Amino acid sequence: MKKLTLYSIQWAGVVLVFLTLFSCEKILETDLPENQIESETVFENVQTANSVLSGLYAGLFDSSPVSGDQSGYSLGLYTDDLDFYALSNTSGLLExxxxxxxxxxxxxxxxWTAAYQKVYVCNTILEGIEYSQGIGSADRQRIKGEALAMRSLLFFYLQQIYGDIPYPVTTNYMINQSISKTPSAEVMTRLELDLEEAVGLLPDAYRNAERIFINKKAAQLLLAKVYMQQLKSQQAETVLKSVVQSSLYQFQNDLTKVFLKSGTHIxxxxxPRNNTDAVKEATAYYFANAAPLYVAASPSLVSSFTAGDLRRSQWMAAVTVGGTTWYRIEKYKARSANTTEYSIVLRLEEAYLLLAEALARQNKTAEAISYINPVRQRSGQALLLVSVSQQVLLDEIVKENRxxxxxxxxxxxxxxxxxxxLDTLIQTKPNWKNYHRNWPLPQSELLLNKNLNPQNQGY
Incomplete structure (x- = not known):
C-alpha cells in the first residue's frame, strides 16, 4: 500500500475533507450532495465554505496533534505522565x-502525516476564500481567520516536536514535493504573524454556543502560547490579559465540572462526530478490575500531588488487583451515551497559569500570585503568599501545570x-538523552524529499 506522506496528500486531503464534511451532519445544518465538489463551487457559498471548515474541525478531533489520543497519549508516554503496560509493541508506543x-x-x-494532511486542507480553504466572489466580507474574514488559526496550531505542534519543519503555505504540488525545512526561529516568527492576522480577522462572538469553533480569544491564547515558548513574556502578558478579562469566560470553581462541555471556562x-459518542480521552486511558492493558498514570505523576489535592481524587481512579494499585486517568468520565463532554483544547485555566508565568518571569510576583492561587484554591491547596520569591513561584507554576x-x-x-x-526526565526515564527534545523526521519523508535532510540529531 502506498504510504500517505506530505508530498502525496494533495488529492487525499481534498477527498478527505469533502468526505468528512458530508458525514458531519451532527455539526452542520446544511445538506450537500454526497460527492466531491470543486473548490470554485464551495467557496462561492458561505454554507458550503462553513461545511469545509466543519470537516476540518472533525478531522482535528479524529486525528491530529489535538486529537484526544495523540498528543496527550503519546507525549504523556514520552515524558513522565504515563507508564506503558502493553505486552507487545503497539504502533511504536513502546519505543x-x-x-x-x-x-x-x-x-x-x-x-506528522495527520498534521500535514490538515495543513493541506487549511491551505485549500485559504486559497479558496482568497478568490471567492460569492461570500461577504465579514464571513470571508472569519473563515480565513479560523483556517489561519488551525494551520498555526498544527505548525506549532510540529515545530515543538520535530524542530525545523517544512512550512507549506500552498497546495501547489510542484512546490511542496521539494520544500525545504524552515528553521525553528523562523517558524515561530511566521506563526506570530499568522496568528496576529487571525486575531485581527476573527470576532469575539462564538458562531456556535457550544464553543466548537475558534473565535478571537482562542486565537489570542494560541498566540500567547507561541510567545511563551519563546519566553516573550511581555507580549504574552498583553494578549493573555485580553483573554482572562473577557466577560465571555468565568473561572470554574467546581472541580467536578471542569470537563463538562457547558462550562464558561471553556x-x-x-x-465528537456523532451525538452520544465518547470523547477519545474517556476511553483511551480506561481500565477496571484488572492490571492496565496499555497505560496508567506514572508513579511520578501520582506522587506529584500534595496531600489533599482534590485533582488526584477527582481526575484519577485507583484500581487495585492482587495487592498492586494503579491509577487510571479519569478526567473525562462519559464512556457511553455521552451527552455531557466534548474534548477541550483550550480552557481558561491555561490562560491563568500562562499569565502567572509571564508575570513571574518579569518579576511581577504579587500580580502573578492572583492567577495561580485560584487554581490552587479550587483543588484544595494552600494559597501562595505574595512574599514568595520569583524562583519559588516559577517552580510552583511548573508543578501546577503538571x-x-x-x-x-x-x-x-x-x-x-x-x-x-526536559533533561530532568533522566530521573524517571533512564533512556532519556539530550537530543530527545525533538522526535526524528519520518524516514519515508526523507526518502521522498532529500531537501528535508539532515535528519534530526541523534537519529
Whole structure:
C-alpha cells in the first residue's frame, strides 16, 4: 500500500475533507450532495465554505496533534505522565515510552502525516476564500481567520516536536514535493504573524454556543502560547490579559465540572462526530478490575500531588488487583451515551497559569500570585503568599501545570521544554538523552524529499 506522506496528500486531503464534511451532519445544518465538489463551487457559498471548515474541525478531533489520543497519549508516554503496560509493541508506543525512537516509528510518522494532511486542507480553504466572489466580507474574514488559526496550531505542534519543519503555505504540488525545512526561529516568527492576522480577522462572538469553533480569544491564547515558548513574556502578558478579562469566560470553581462541555471556562473544544459518542480521552486511558492493558498514570505523576489535592481524587481512579494499585486517568468520565463532554483544547485555566508565568518571569510576583492561587484554591491547596520569591513561584507554576493539565494536549512536554527542564526526565526515564527534545523526521519523508535532510540529531 502506498504510504500517505506530505508530498502525496494533495488529492487525499481534498477527498478527505469533502468526505468528512458530508458525514458531519451532527455539526452542520446544511445538506450537500454526497460527492466531491470543486473548490470554485464551495467557496462561492458561505454554507458550503462553513461545511469545509466543519470537516476540518472533525478531522482535528479524529486525528491530529489535538486529537484526544495523540498528543496527550503519546507525549504523556514520552515524558513522565504515563507508564506503558502493553505486552507487545503497539504502533511504536513502546519505543516512545522507553525513549528509544527511530525514524521508522509508526506513531511519530502518523503524527506528522495527520498534521500535514490538515495543513493541506487549511491551505485549500485559504486559497479558496482568497478568490471567492460569492461570500461577504465579514464571513470571508472569519473563515480565513479560523483556517489561519488551525494551520498555526498544527505548525506549532510540529515545530515543538520535530524542530525545523517544512512550512507549506500552498497546495501547489510542484512546490511542496521539494520544500525545504524552515528553521525553528523562523517558524515561530511566521506563526506570530499568522496568528496576529487571525486575531485581527476573527470576532469575539462564538458562531456556535457550544464553543466548537475558534473565535478571537482562542486565537489570542494560541498566540500567547507561541510567545511563551519563546519566553516573550511581555507580549504574552498583553494578549493573555485580553483573554482572562473577557466577560465571555468565568473561572470554574467546581472541580467536578471542569470537563463538562457547558462550562464558561471553556475557550475552545472539539465535538465528537456523532451525538452520544465518547470523547477519545474517556476511553483511551480506561481500565477496571484488572492490571492496565496499555497505560496508567506514572508513579511520578501520582506522587506529584500534595496531600489533599482534590485533582488526584477527582481526575484519577485507583484500581487495585492482587495487592498492586494503579491509577487510571479519569478526567473525562462519559464512556457511553455521552451527552455531557466534548474534548477541550483550550480552557481558561491555561490562560491563568500562562499569565502567572509571564508575570513571574518579569518579576511581577504579587500580580502573578492572583492567577495561580485560584487554581490552587479550587483543588484544595494552600494559597501562595505574595512574599514568595520569583524562583519559588516559577517552580510552583511548573508543578501546577503538571497537576492541572496532565495528559492534556502535550502540556507537560511543552512546559518542560519552555522551562529548559526536559533533561530532568533522566530521573524517571533512564533512556532519556539530550537530543530527545525533538522526535526524528519520518524516514519515508526523507526518502521522498532529500531537501528535508539532515535528519534530526541523534537519529
Amino acid at each position: 516512545i515510552a522507553n525513549n528509544t525512537l527511530n525514524d521508522a516509528n509508526a506513531t511519530t510518522s502518523s503524527f 475557550i475552545w473544544q472539539l465535538k 497537576k492541572e493539565f496532565f495528559t492534556e494536549m502535550g502540556n507537560r512536554f511543552l512546559t518542560l521544554k519552555r522551562f529548559g527542564l
